[in-house]
Amino acid sequence: MHTWQWQTWEELPYLTCSLLKPWPHGFFTQKFWPRSPLELVKVFQPDAEVYQLKQVHGNTVLTPSEIGSSMDNGTSESGMADGLITERQSQAVWVASADCTPALIADGKTGQVGAIHAGWRGTATKIVPQAIARLRDRGSRLQDLRVVLGPAISGSVYQVSLQVAALVGASIIPGDPDTATESILDGLHHLPNSPLLADSKPDRVRLDIRRVIALQLEQLGIGPDQVVIAPHCTYQDMRFFSYRRDPRKKVQWSGIVSAHV
Numbered sequence: 001m002h003t004w005q006w007q008t009w010e011e012l013p014y015l016t017c018s019l020l021k022p023w024p025h026g027f028f029t030q031k032f033w034p035r036s037p038l039e040l041v042k043v044f045q046p047d048a049e050v051y052q053l054k055q056v057h058g059n060t061v062l063t064p065s066e067i068g069s070s071m072d073n074g075t076s077e078s079g080m081a082d083g084l085i086t087e088r089q090s091q092a093v094w095v096a097s098a099d100c101t102p103a104l105i106a107d108g109k110t111g112q113v114g115a116i117h118a119g120w121r122g123t124a125t126k127i128v129p130q131a132i133a134r135l136r137d138r139g140s141r142l143q144d145l146r147v148v149l150g151p152a153i154s155g156s157v158y159q160v161s162l163q164v165a166a167l168v169g170a171s172i173i174p175g176d177p178d179t180a181t182e183s184i185l186d187g188l189h190h191l192p193n194s195p196l197l198a199d200s201k202p203d204r205v206r207l208d209i210r211r212v213i214a215l216q217l218e219q220l221g222i223g224p225d226q227v228v229i230a231p232h233c234t235y236q237d238m239r240f241f242s243y244r245r246d247p248r249k250k251v252q253w254s255g256i257v258s259a260h261v
Contacts, residue, residue: 002228009043013239017148019228023106023113024048024092025256027150027230030241033250037094040253048092048257054080055096055117059125061134063087082122083131085114085138086258094255098243099234101152101210102254103128107135109144111261115254120160120209124167128213129220147217147227150254151240154233155197155208158244165196165205172215191215 002019007026015027024044032040037050051064061083068079084093085105093115095102100119105128107113114131116122132145160168166177166184173187185205188196195211210229217227234240234252241250
């Protein structure tokens with residue numbers, strides 16, 4: 001069974017997961033704000049090339065060469081996307097989140113990694129499977145991949161409209177969310193460990209985004225032993241920033257460095 005560990009750097013806490021032990025990585029808490037990935041990479045590997053994105057809640061996944069330059073010169077050049085996969089050793093890829101799911105992916109054979117920002121829009125358009133498709137294009141095999149879904153808002157408190165739930169649900173349940181909302185929601189309800197929970201309002205439900213992502217991965221053929229979900233909710237755990245709890249322009253960073261394994 002894979003475990004989560006609290007680590008500290010300069011007396012500040014961040015999380016790591018044993019599934020990703022061969023790779024320098026971390027899910028940082030809001031106490032690190034407003035430090036940037038250029039500073040945070042010192043926690044892992046100070047000489048790594050640093051890459052981040054201008055996140056747009058889509059499903060585009062880029063490589064460092066598609067972005068252009070790294071941030072090692074102190075600039076903030078970045079691509080407009082929500083996922084990054086590495087191309088060689090010692091590349092650090094980063095995503096920011098504030099309730100959305102930060103997903104870190106690693107290949108146990110090649111050592112290459114990915115960092116994904118998955119909100120409900122990105123999940124509805126399968127951004128994590130898209131990142132895996134790009135890794136496979138570069139030689140990864142499904143059985144060698146490890147996926148860790150970091151701290152995010154939990155299903156028990158994430159209230160969404162029926163339409164949003166159907167849009168996300170359509171990524172794992174066949175149907176047109178514009179015309180088959182009821183059947184998609186019914187299909188979600190009948191799944192084992194359903195990602196859909198009841199809400200007190202008739203036009204709302206609670207939605208577990210990380211569970212939906214796990215089901216997307218299961219449908220790809222990735223085994224449950226290859227996926228770990230953090231037991232932390234950004235809305236309920238004050239160590240993390242939550243935009244729903246406190247609507248300010250603030251984030252926490254998650255990053256991972258490609259390595260030889």
